[in-house]
Amino acid sequence: MEHYNMNLTLKVWRQRNSKEKGRFETYKVENISSEMSFLEMFDVLNEKLITEDKEPIAFDHDCREGICGACSMYINGKPHGPWKANTVCQLHMRAFNDGDTIVVEPWRAKAFPVIKDLVVDRSAFDRIIQAGGFISVNTGNAVDANAIPVDKESADKSFAAAACIGCGACVAACKNSSAMLFVSAKVAHLSLLPQGSPERKTRVVAMINQMDKEGFGACTNTNACEAACPKEILVTNIGRLNHEYMTATFTADK
């Protein structure tokens, strides 16, 4: 790959805390290498701000390899930026050109209040999992792992849904701030496996109820979530979720 350096203008959302109002601030960064990651570019900017006695920009991040789901920036109107199936931490500066202006905002959703700058509170996702996103098996109760074969197709589909990293980009991308893709991924992961089927009905109902309580919006099938999802979670999971929910609520044998 040919590398090049670039000068950029950044418009970044700054907000002191959840109570104060936020605003955009403009920053210039120079000599950014096309080989840097987007977050490394932010590191460079933050170092500069600190040296100039200014407040660095707060953002969530940890693994920096696209798996922990911490990073969460809305870049030029897209959650996680311009690349498909990608997280911000994996976005590299070769996606940009010299002279570009880049607008960076936090996830915006009622259920994800801003903590500071680009950092939001996504604990609503944990509470949805608490409501039912698990299989009730205590340590020590398990049978031999090969006692229950799982057909490869179901296993693969379950795995594909389980790949969700809980980042919240689906919510950020949705005009209704719906969490359906996230919830459907968890429901699909567990209900596609024989181990998860005893709790199928209670799980889906409990998770949906919690989702509504958290203030996420309704799904109107715009598919913006799928397009933004870094792990390519499919909207077909939402279809499955709706089906499971209907079955669970209409067969009231519980």
Next chain:
Amino acid sequence: MLDAKIPEGNLNSKWTDYKGHCKLVNPANKRRLEVIIVGTGLAGASAAASLGELGYKVKAFCFQDSPRRAHSIAAQGGINAAKNYQNDGDSIFRLFYDTIKGGDYRSREGNVHRLAEVSANIIDQCVAQGVPFAREYGGLLSNRSFGGVQVQRTFYAAGQTGQQLLIGAYQALERQVALGNVAMYSRHEMLDVVLIDGKTRGIICRNLITGELERHFGHAVLLCTGGYGNVFYLSTNAMGCNVTAAWKAHKKGAYFGNPCFTQIHPTCIPVSGEYQSKLTLMSESLRNDGRIWVPKKQNDARKPNDIPEDERDYYLERRYPAFGNLVPRDVASRAAKERCDAGYGVGSSKQAVYLDYADAIQRYGKIEAGKQGIHNPSSEQIKQLGDEVVKEKYGNLFDMYEKITGENPYEVPMRIYPAVHYTMGGLWVDYELQTTVPGLYCLGEANFSDHGANRLGASALMQGLADGYFVIPYTIGNYLADEIRTKEIPTTHPEFEETEKTVAARIEKLMSIKGNETVESLHKRLGKIMWDKCGMARNAAGLKEAIEEIRALKKEFWSNVKIPGSIDEFNPELDKAGRVADFIELGELMCIDALERNESCGGHFREEYQTEDGEAKRDDENYMYVSAWEYKADEQWDLHKEELKYDVVHPTQRSYK
């Protein structure tokens, strides 16, 4: 001499005997006993879930915004278990033996055997929780092989094994939160342990959103806070990984075991520039099918695909015919360094070697063509079919490589170089996972226990989950059974107040320095000292220099660090400053430990001690012990030794030739 409290008796029955005789706590009493768990990675989440299920009152803490984001999430390759599903000769004994040998005979037989015994239960437990491990067409679990062994015992979920295991443990944990057995505190950082009358009774932590300090009482405290590879600044660890919790415990009396034992992983994406913030691992599973080579000519500037077969040096296959590309990590890393230092490195930095998939793609392509009944497949067909197989096995890793480097690994060999990855050292614990401070336990990567001087691939996940699901639920009962009469101690107790005051004073001190150098830049400088002088190769002169340099850096840090913002707000720079200050002190101890150990073993390579062909040369006569360091005062430690006894395995010069 330190006593590890390893049960007497036959190796095979130690753990069974222990479980049969340890003290138990009845259910009514469990409800009155509070356990604090710091860290909710694999070790902490599995412990929190299991102890919650047993009925203990658990409080769990992590610094991320959710327990699901712990660094364990990033583990790629897999988890070992002695299931012998492949019928290829595996057994508990073999897993035990491979781990002891892989650790270059610096770990405990008793612990490692227990680890191998419970390994199979881990897989059962995870599958029951819904962990979607890879499966064969018949619906049964699939296995792959990993470095340092000759059987296939690694269970995996594509390149996302850690993620799937952690989500399993996280879900079990959240279920206990819902049931009210576990209280979860995210975005909280533990900053000290509270001791009352010599026993651990709680922690002080900081709410990272508001900056407030909090006091929490517990009858026992479990540290499950992960490894400290970030002392090198650049490593494959997540940005937040740190030593702070373990270090605070160390300063309160917990001995630190083998601090210098660091694992350098052979296959990582090389450094690309000054701004580099972390390094990315390319899973060891890639060495199953990939071949590692450098040009036979020094400073060869040709593109890799232009270098003909007979001008390539597959140096691992050449030096270690029995294990080839699957030698253990320490051996593979040193071999790569040796080639690069000798001028055979590739890429613009010359600090890289090739990991090549061309052969594997051809091999798989031909097999696939055969399976599909394609006679005389064209070379394009073979390539395409081969690419598909490789994509299924390693697709996410190849994608990650391409995103970072902009190069397509299906077409050109990957460039890789060793990087800091894992720390075998950690808080010293006995067989019960208890540190030298009563009531303070340590699990997972944060303890020193099972991997000796080098960890085999896919065994950290195994150890973390063994500790959390299957060991601590028994061993903690043995301690808490004697605590049932201890009532909850109010956090207004003078020890809580005193400890909180010390923590607050340190934070204020940090903020008051208002110097000129950023935390990041001081951390980078520490990392460079550590990598140059206490990294892949070490020698006495370098280590002595490093100790002086680190002491000077510490002075500079405490007089010139620049931290923006204030205490009572969300302030990541302040969090980082505290961690880097602890790393600096740890760095010094690592160098002291490396200097004291006048031998080479596993990942600890002292240049003065090597065989004629450049392999690590152990000194069993003088160094067959665990170094457990006791903190005395600033820059002062006492060394305690735990003698290692081998009743079953006979230590030999490790050979993978």
